[in-house]
Amino acid sequence: MANLDETLTMLKDLTDANGIPGNERQPREVMRKYIEPYADEITTDGLGSLIAKKVGQDGGPKIMVAGHLDEVGFMVTSIDDKGFIRFQTVGGWWSQVMLAQRVTIVTNKGDITGVIGSKPPHILTPEARKKPVEIKDMFIDIGASSRDEVKAWGVRPGDMVVPYFEFTVMNNEKMLLAKAWDNRIGCAIAIDVLKRLKNENHPNVVYGVGTVQEEVGLRGAKTSAHLIEPDIAFSVDVGIAGDTPGVSEKEAMGKMGEGPQIILYDASMVSHKGLRDLVVDVADELNIPYQFDAMPGGGTDSGSIHIARNGVPALSITIATRYIHSHSSMLHRDDFENTVKLIVEVIKRLDRQTVDRITFE
Structure with missing residues (x-):
C-alpha cells in the first residue's frame, strides 16, 4: 500500500x-x-x-x-447446537453480495472472525445455481463445534457483525477502496x-x-x-x-x-x-x-x-x-x-x- x-x-x-x-x-x-x-x-x-x-x-x-x-452490517440473533450463528441484517443488503464473505463479530471478549457460509457449486442443482440464496437461510461459521464453545468465546445474541475489509489505496492513488x-x-x-x-x-x-x-x-x-x-x-x-x-x-x-x-x-x-x-x-x-x-x-x-x-x-x-x-x-x-x-x-x-x-x- x-x-x-x-x-x-x-x-x-x-x-x-x-x-x-x-x-x-x-x-x-x-x-x-x-x-x-x-x-x-x-x-x-x-x-x-x-x-x-x-x-x-x-x-x-x-x-x-x-x-x-x-x-450497514448484521446482528447475531441465535446460535444453533452445532455452533453456527444466525443473524439479522441491519441496514439494506442485497443477498447476492453476502455469501462467502469474511465478517468480524464484535464481542465483550474481543473480535471473532467468521465467514458467511456457502455451498460449493458441485452439490447444487442447475436450478439452485440460478437462484439467489435468501438472507434468512444464511449463517455465519466461526469454526466452532457447539453452542457452548461459541458462548465460551464470548459471542452473544445482540452482538454486532461487521464486514471485514482492508483499507486500500489503488494503483491510481486517487481511487480509495474500503x-x-x-x-x-x-x-x-x-x-x-x-x-x-x-x-x-x-x-x-x-x-x-x-x-x-x-x-x-x-x-x-x-x-x-x-x-x-x-x-x-x-x-x-x-x-x-x-x-x-x-x-x-x-x-x-x-x-x-x-x-x-x-x-x-x-x-x-x-x-x-x-x-x-x-x-x-x-x-x-x-x-x-x-x-x-x-x-x-x-x-x-x-x-x-x-x-x-x-x-x-x-x-x-x-x-x-x-x-x-x-x-x-x-x-x-x-x-x-x-x-x-x-x-x-x-x-x-x-x-x-x-x-x-x-x-x-
Missing part, C-alpha cells in the same frame, strides 16, 4: 472502525479524536450522535454539517470542514455532526437536529456512481472524479431551492466541479433534519461511490476534497442576511 498521508490515515482509521446502527462507539471515538482540535465544544445527544461546535460569530446562524457514523465509506466519508468531510474553518472568519456557528442510526431510518439526524436547532443543514453522504458496466444513466448519473453530487430529489426530501441555488452559484464562481443527481429510492439525513422542529432549509451533497452496501466500495479522493472546499466556501457566505434571503426562495 502507498504511504498514508495525514488525510489517508484519518480515512483509514474511520473506515476500519466497526459500527453498525446502535453500536457506533468505535467510529464516534475516532471522529472525536480527529475533530476535537478544531472544535470549541463537543457534546452528544441521547442516542449517541457526536456534535462538534465551532463558533465563528456568536449569535450567527447555526449551520449543521452531518455525516452518519453507522455502517468498507464503510457509507458513511465515514461524510464524517471525514465534517472533520475537514471544521479544520479548514479553524483560522477563518465566518459569520455563523458551525456544527460538525456524526449522526447515529441513519441506515435504519435517519434516527440520529432527528435527535441531533432537535438539539442543535440549525438554521441551515447539509447532509454529506455517499451517492450512487453510475460509471460502471451494467448501470445506465437512467439508473444513476453520477461519475467518480467529477465533483460533489448536488442532490435535487430523493425519497426523503425535495432539496431546498434557495440553498441549492446558492451552492451552485458558489461552485460556478470558484470553478469547483459538481454534478446533479436525483435518487427516487433511498434518502439521507437531510430527510429527517429538514422537518425537525419548525423546518430547516437542507441540502444533501454526496460523493459518487461504487458498490455501496457491500463489503467494499470505491470513491475518488478529488471528490472528497472538492466537497470540503465547496461546503467551506458556502459556509463563509452564510451570514444572517443571506440565510434570511435564501430561506424563503
